[in-house]
Amino acid sequence: MFIETETTPNPSSLKFLPGRAVMPVGTREFASPEAAEASPLAQAIFDTGEVVNVFFGYDFVTVTAAPGSDWSALKPQVVTILLDHFISEAPLFTGPTGNGIAVPPETEDLVVEDREEDAETIASIKELLEARVRPAVASDGGDIAYRGFSEGVVYLTLQGACSGCPSSTATLKQGIENLLKHYVPEVTEVRAA
Secondary structure (H helix, E strand, C coil): CCCEEEECCCCCEEEEECCCCCCCCCCEEECCCCHHHHCHHHHHHHCCCCEEEEEECCCCEEEEECCCCCHHHHHHHHHHHHHHHHHHCCCCCCCCCCCCCCCCCHHHHCCCCCCHHHHHHHHHHHHHHHHHHHHHHHHCCEEEEEEEEECCEEEEEEEECCCCCCCHHHHHHHHHHHHHHHHCCCCCEEEEC
């Protein structure tokens, strides 16, 4: 087994590609060692003591190093942890279902409640996010989550390498906002949630 790595627009994050599915459905972000207790793999990566975020995508793991960490020393540690995990076929998550974990529906994390009269607009927004934005954000080692729509404003959360990226504001404002405004005239603004 060979683990490839790719840089991301976030200089603190590296994307690790194990050549197989990591999260066959959904994504999962661990923003603290406490949150990582749900996953032996995420916990092992946090146990290096030099990590502030671990993100599981479909076929990648993005790791964000703590400020002042040296990737030349951390990268081999993360590669070893990933190799050990995938070669041993250990479960990705702990608990009675092992690898099965329920990915919460987006409605649980809404910043604002969606209104029924906006259903068509929201469907268009979600379709664009899924078809045009998510693949681009995933290629950078992250994901995007819809968090609501109200009075022309779309609320989104960037995850993984994208959450702490210096260019995340530009991604939201210049990239995603322009795209949504172009295709969905009801959108007037995009805000980070």
